[in-house]
Amino acid sequence: MRISRKIAAAGALTALVVGATAAFSTTASAAPNVTPQDVCGSGYKTVNSEPISSLGTVYLTYNSSNGQNCVATISNSPGTVKYMATHIEVPDTTERAVDAGFFRSYAGPAYVFGRGHCVNWGGTIDWAHVRVDNSNCAALKEHRVTEIR
Structure with a gap:
C-alpha cells in the first residue's frame, strides 16, 4: 500500500x-506582449513608430538622459520563427546599428547616439520592410517608405 x-x-x-x-x-x-521598453530598456520612451504591413511594428525610442536612440521591430504574432531586422543610423555621422536574423518575437535593440541629430531607421518582418528617413528633427521633412517584396 x-x-x-x-x-x-x-x-x-x-x-x-x-x-x-x-x-x-x-x-x-x-514572448507575448513585448514592448519597446522591454527591448531597449526602462529609460527609453517611444517617440515614433511605423507599422510593418499587418506583421508588426518598428519603434523608435529615445533616452533623454544619455542621448541614445534605440529601435526595435516587434512581431504581431510572436512564437513563430521568422526573418526580422531593425536598423538605425545618423546620416551626418558614421554611426549605424543593425540587428537581423531569425527571431520568434522581436529584432533589436539597436542603439545610436542621436542627441541633436536626425535619424534614419526601419524594420523588416518576413517580406515587408519599412524605412523612415530624416526622422525626429525639426529642420527636415520626414520621408517614409514601405516596401513589400
Whole structure:
C-alpha cells in the first residue's frame, strides 16, 4: 500500500513539473506582449513608430538622459520563427546599428547616439520592410517608405 502511494505521489509530482515547465517555456519562447521598453530598456520612451504591413511594428525610442536612440521591430504574432531586422543610423555621422536574423518575437535593440541629430531607421518582418528617413528633427521633412517584396 505504501509503495503504491509513493508511486502515485511521484507520478503526480512528475506531471506537475512537466506541465509547469511546458507552460513556462511556451510563454518565454513566444514572448507575448513585448514592448519597446522591454527591448531597449526602462529609460527609453517611444517617440515614433511605423507599422510593418499587418506583421508588426518598428519603434523608435529615445533616452533623454544619455542621448541614445534605440529601435526595435516587434512581431504581431510572436512564437513563430521568422526573418526580422531593425536598423538605425545618423546620416551626418558614421554611426549605424543593425540587428537581423531569425527571431520568434522581436529584432533589436539597436542603439545610436542621436542627441541633436536626425535619424534614419526601419524594420523588416518576413517580406515587408519599412524605412523612415530624416526622422525626429525639426529642420527636415520626414520621408517614409514601405516596401513589400
